[in-house]
Amino acid sequence: MRKLVYYIATTVDGFIAGPDGADPTGPGGFWPIPEDYLRHLIAEYPETLPGPARQAFGIDGEGARFDTMLEGRHTYEIGLKAGLTDAYPHLRHLVFSRTMRESPDPAVELVSTDPVATARELKRHDGKDIWVIGGGALAGALYDEIDQLIVKLAPLTIGTGIPLFGREAVFAPRTWNLVSHTVLDSGAIFLTYDRSA
Template sequence: MRNLVYYIASTIDGFIAGPDGADPTGPDGFWPIPEDYIQHLVAEYPETLPGQARAALSVTAEGTHFDTVLEGRRTYEIGLHAGTTNAYPHLRHLVFSRTLTESPDPAVELIAEDPVATVRELKKEEGKDIWLIGGGELAGALYSEIDTLIVKLSPMTIGTGVPLFSDKAGFDPRTWDLTDHTVLNSGALFLTYSRRTA
């Protein structure tokens, strides 16, 4: 059975974007991306690089973690505003939205149904794990279905912004086991947690 993996960059104070929800790593972003961070992504998570970044870095590796990416409408629209209709053409790409009625890209699947039911069906399919890219609203809605957290922890704080999980998660304390970690010289941490089931 496939796992749902919330693979996401976060600040130390638990935010994945600024208050406006814009791409924090974009041209006007505040999030630094050191060279060793990019090298680690290329080596360990090449499928999580957007298509344009893969082309610029000459990355052709298929990757071993994910073959499907899920995102909410707001996260997807960040790419749309930058002129990209499918940031991940190398993955099966699902966007959850009740307001978008027609996909801007033939390879991007729009899902208006309940994300929990959709993810439960996806988990039954053959393949690699499912990458939940965000944002916080969708992560909150899928809180109960997340099997693994991979937090790319940036050595910064921003005070306020879009939290790791929206309040759609509700109050539901869960315990996670740290199963892997990588510390980069730039100060970024890659922390992998598996949900404790017992």
């Protein structure tokens, strides 16, 4: 069965964005993107790069890990503000929103129903794994359904911001098994955890 994978960058103090939720890697952002980090993304997770970045680096074809992505409206709107109606045209792209009435792009599927039911249905079908891109609120809603965490831990603290599972996450302790890790010279660490049984 396909896995639901929360693949996300976080600070050492557990935040995926600043308090305003803006793109921390965009213009004026605070997130470091060292060269070895970018090389690792291209080599190991090329499908998680947005379409324009893939073009710039000459990346094409299907991804190795994911063929579908789930995104919350706030995260999707970051791409819209940058002029991208579908930042990931190489993936099936579902955006969860109860307020958007029409998709700005014919390839982007708007979902207004329960994300848990949608994730469960997607996991039943054959295919590559399903990437939960964020934001934290969507990841928090899908907390019980997430099978794997791939955490890109930045050597960075910010003090406050959007937590890994959003501001509305419930208290529900869970253990995870570390199945792989990569430490880069720049200090970033890629940690892959499978949910404990």
